[in-house]
Amino acid sequence: MPGGRLTQQERQQIALGLADGLAYAEIARRLDRPTSTVTREVMRNGGPLGYRADLAHRATERRAHRRRQAAPRGSEAPPRAQGRDTEAMRAYEETLTTVFMQSGMPKMTSRVMVCLTLSDDGSLTASELVQRLRVSPASVSKAIAFLESQDLVRRERDEGRRERYVVDDDVWYQSMIASARAIAQIVEITRQGVGVVGPDTPAATRLENIARFLDFVSESTVRAAEQARDILYVKPDTTAE
Known part of the structure; x- marks a missing residue:
């Protein structure tokens, strides 16, 4: 090939x-x-x-x-963890970024999300993101704001009181729950529309079908997310062999 x-x-x-x-x-x-x-x-x-x-x-x-x-200005990205293929990592970063973009995430936001996801600690400071991605602080700030709005990152303070952005298993759980809440709100508003357009009308039937479908999806999402968090999560093995 x-x-x-x-x-x-x-x-x-x-x-x-x-x-x-x-x-x-x-x-x-x-x-x-x-x-x-x-x-x-x-x-x-x-x-x-x-x-x-x-x-x-x-x-x-x-x-x-x-x-x-x-390259000569010393702005190279930090070296990868020992044992990882640098070229393979770079290619995978681009592939994962593309997948996030196809899901509707803006390009810079996708790059930030990938950078956080592939860091071993699952957390980076704004300055670390700027250095790794070679972008402006404003670009990172805008991307983080979007990710926070989707509950895909959270902020923490480290021992040096620096603000860190964190992506871990629970962040994805919280994002799924937030998505389910947003769907539930659509269900409520859709059902209100049944009374507005008048019962026993084609529009009312359509609205009720939408509400039933989304209500089922919302409940299933919450149930699946809770089960996944309880059953499927695997903690990193930190025990030395």
């Missing part, structure tokens, strides 16, 4: 595949590349509707040039 950066010819094939309505997996198969490579390439260069092979190729060259220029 070929490795390394995509060539301009491969990018042209991706553009043709998108124009023909092919799935990412099929385009990847024709290129003999991982599906994640094609997905990441398209999502970071305009998406399936805005992808242009020539623009994507020039953008990649500009990013590579900026990285080469930045």
Whole structure:
């Protein structure tokens, strides 16, 4: 299987595949590349509707040039934990970022979420995020604000009184519960609409069906989240062999 950066010819094939309505997996198969490579390439260069092979190729060259220029200034990202493949980690970070973006999360927010998730402690300060991602403090602050609004991160103070942003198992549980509460609110408002549009009307039936469906989803979400937290969570093994 070929490795390394995509060539301009491969990018042209991706553009043709998108124009023909092919799935990412099929385009990847024709290129003999991982599906994640094609997905990441398209999502970071305009998406399936805005992808242009020539623009994507020039953008990649500009990013590579900026990285080469930045290296002598000592702004390299901190070294990875011993034993991890740096290139494999970088590729996985990009893939996970792409998945978060496809779920509706903004790009910078996705990058911050991935950085927190893949840190062994599950927590970083604002300055550490700025250093690792090579972005401005304002970009990190905006991303954190979004993640907090979704209950996906929480703030803590360390021994030095520095503020840290934390992502752990319980954060995802809290986010699911918050999502269930939001759905429950939709259920309540939807049922109020039945009286407004008048009972025994097609609109009332539609609203009631929506309410029943979302009510079931909300209750199932809470039940599944609570069961998962109690049964499935695995704590890191800190015992030395």
